[in-house]
Amino acid sequence: MICGIFLLVLLLLAPFLKEWRRLPMDARARADAPGRFAPLSRGATHYQLLGPSGGPLAICVHGLSTPSFVFEALAAFLIGRGYRVLLYDHYGRGYSDRPKGRQDARFFASHLTELLDHLDLNERFDLYGYSMGGSIAAAYAAQNPSSVKQLILLAPAGMGHKLGNLFGWASRFWGLGDWLVHARYPRLHLAGTEAERAISSSVSFLIERQQKELQYRGFIPAILSSTRGILAQKMAAEHSAIQRHGIRVLAIWGGQDHVIPVALKECLQGWNPQARQFVISDAGHALPYSHTEQVTALLEAELQLIPRVSP
Numbered sequence: 001m002i003c004g005i006f007l008l009v010l011l012l013l014a015p016f017l018k019e020w021r022r023l024p025m026d027a028r029a030r031a032d033a034p035g036r037f038a039p040l041s042r043g044a045t046h047y048q049l050l051g052p053s054g055g056p057l058a059i060c061v062h063g064l065s066t067p068s069f070v071f072e073a074l075a076a077f078l079i080g081r082g083y084r085v086l087l088y089d090h091y092g093r094g095y096s097d098r099p100k101g102r103q104d105a106r107f108f109a110s111h112l113t114e115l116l117d118h119l120d121l122n123e124r125f126d127l128y129g130y131s132m133g134g135s136i137a138a139a140y141a142a143q144n145p146s147s148v149k150q151l152i153l154l155a156p157a158g159m160g161h162k163l164g165n166l167f168g169w170a171s172r173f174w175g176l177g178d179w180l181v182h183a184r185y186p187r188l189h190l191a192g193t194e195a196e197r198a199i200s201s202s203v204s205f206l207i208e209r210q211q212k213e214l215q216y217r218g219f220i221p222a223i224l225s226s227t228r229g230i231l232a233q234k235m236a237a238e239h240s241a242i243q244r245h246g247i248r249v250l251a252i253w254g255g256q257d258h259v260i261p262v263a264l265k266e267c268l269q270g271w272n273p274q275a276r277q278f279v280i281s282d283a284g285h286a287l288p289y290s291h292t293e294q295v296t297a298l299l300e301a302e303l304q305l306i307p308r309v310s311p
Contacts, residue, residue, distance in 0.1 A: 014183075015179060015182035015183040016179075016182055019182055019220060019221070020217070022214075022215060022216055022217040022218075022219075023215050023216050024216070025095065025096070025097060025098055025216050025217070025218065029095070029216060030095050033095040034048055035048030035049075035087075036048070037095075038114075038115055038118045038119065039118075040111070040114045040115065040118060041114060042097065042099040043091065043096065043097025043098070043099050044096060044097045045089065045091070045096045045097070045111070045114075045115055046068075046088065046089045046095035046096045047068075047086060047087065047088035047089070047115060047119075048085075048086070048087045049086050049119065050075060050085045050086075050087070051075075051078070051079040051082070051083050051085050052082060052083075052084060053084065055082045055083045055084045056082070056083055056125070056126070057083070057084050057085075057086065057121060057123055057124075057125035057126070058078050058083045058084070058085050058086070058125060058126045058128060059112070059125050059126070059127050059128065060074065060075060060085060060086065060128040060130070060133075061127070061128060061129045061130070061133035061137050061140075062087075062090065062093070062130055062131075062132075062133050063130050063131030063132040063133045063134075064131060064223060064227070064231070065093070065223060066093075066206075066210055067089045067090070067093045067094030067095075067209075067213070068087040068088055068089050068094055069087075069094070069203060069206075069209055070130060070203060070288060070289060071087055071128070071130070071288065072087075072203050073203055073288070073289055073292045074128070074288055074292060074296065075087060077292070077296045077299075078305075081305045083126075086115075086119075088112075090103075090108065090222070091103070091111065091222065092218050092219060092222020092223070092225070092226075093213065093219065093222060098216075098217065098219075098221070098222065100221070101225070102225055102228070102229050103222060103226040103230060104229035104230050104233065105135065105136070105139035105229075105230050105233055105235075105238075106139075107229065107230070108135075108136040108139065108140075108230060109136065109139045109140045109143055112136070112140050113140070124146070124147055124148065124149045125147065125148065125149060126148075126149055126150050126151075126152060126303075127140065127148050127150070127151050127152070128152045128153075128154065129154070129156055130155065130156075131154070131156065131157055131260065131285065132157045132226060132230060133154075133157075134153040134154070134155070134156020134158055135156065135157045135231070135233065135235055136230065137151055137153065137156075138151070138153075138156070138158055138238040138239055138242065139230075139235065139238055141238070141242050141247055142237070142238035142239075142241040142245075145241070145242070145245035145247060148247050149247075149248075150247065150248040150249070150250065150303065151242065151247055151248070151249045152249075152250045152251075152299070152303070153250070153251040153252070154251075154252050154287060154288050154295065155252070155254055155257055155259070155260045155287055155288075156251060156260065156268075157230075157231055157235075157260060158233070158234065158235030158238070158239070159235070159260075159264040159265075159267040159268055160234075160260075160261075161231060161259060161260055162258060162259055162260075162261065163227060163231070163259065164188070166180060166181060166184055166185065166188065167181070167224075167227045170227060170228065171227060171228055171232060177224075178224065181220060181223070182220055185220055185223065185224075186214050186220070189210075189211070189213075189214060190211060190214070193207050193210045193211050194207065196286060199284075199286055200290065201286070201290060202289050202290075202292040203289045206289060235271075239268065239271035239272045239275075240271055240272070242272060243271070243272040243274055243275075248274075248276075249274070249276065250276045250277075250278075250298075250302050250303065251265065251275055251276070252277075252278050252279075252280065252287065252295055252298055253265050253277065253278070253280070253287075254279075254280055254283035254284050254285055254286075254291075255279050255280060255281035255283060256282060257283070257284050257285045257287070258284065258285065259284075259285040260285060262279055265277050276302060278298050278302075280294045280298075
């Protein structure tokens with residue numbers, strides 16, 4: 001009887017013990033980090049500010065599980081057009097710290113606000129949001145309409161999503177949901193990233209870098225907190241505010257996206273009829289790095305990105 005109870009307790013604690021044994025995000029983990037770190041109120045934030053100092057500013061906001069390196073190819077394109085590009089890692093991902101707390105729209109928007117204040121970036125900018133980053137970008141733009149010149153959304157969250165049964169359980173059942181995510185998400189993350197090896201990627205060593213996230217303490221709790229937080233929020237009010245303020249919106253969808261289905265573009269159309277929307281028919285959710293050429297061609301055509309001519 002006692003042995004059975006001990007085994008049951010061990011089974012219940014095992015996923016959390018495994019999380020506790022993961023590596024901390026410390027100086028050793030950051031030894032190979034590019035860019036710099038901003039000491040903000042909730043912890044250190046990893047960022048890169050790339051491109052010519054006098055160029056117009058573009059800020060790229062990544063999604064749920066893949067840090068800022070997901071934008072490397074798109075950033076290179078923008079830099080080639082004379083832009084300065086700010087990439088940064090959300091808390092709980094990449095090289096940024098792992099603070100506790102509910103990761104809702106306010107959490108993410110205040111993070112970006114703090115980073116911009118720290119860097120003294122007070123000019124207007126183009127704001128890019130991929131996947132969950134689409135919700136974050138919409139929340140920020142609605143709160144700071146005078147700062148955003150135009151909003152570019154790539155497979156954006158905020159209208160709905162299909163993350164699977166695991167996170168549906170986690171959202172409804174606290175405690176049990178925490179256990180399930182800690183127990184099952186690592187395998188799902190590995191399987192999902194392995195499936196992308198068949199995709200031609202414009203980002204180097206993408207799969208290995210995605211899977212490396214699992215080595216560090218705080219990644220899984222951040223994923224769980226975001227699914228219960230910002231990904232549980234519909235961005236109807238934010239997109240309506242964006243329309244009222246006249247911020248130009250360009251949304252690009254993957255026609256084969258099973259995470260953020262392309263049918264959700266009708267929802268965005270209802271909230272903001274002025275939004276320009278395009279579908280890359282053969283792209284899935286990975287479109288920023290699987291279909292970079294098609295994405296950048298749309299950007300060039302729609303945003304009139306002109307190469308800077310050197311004097």
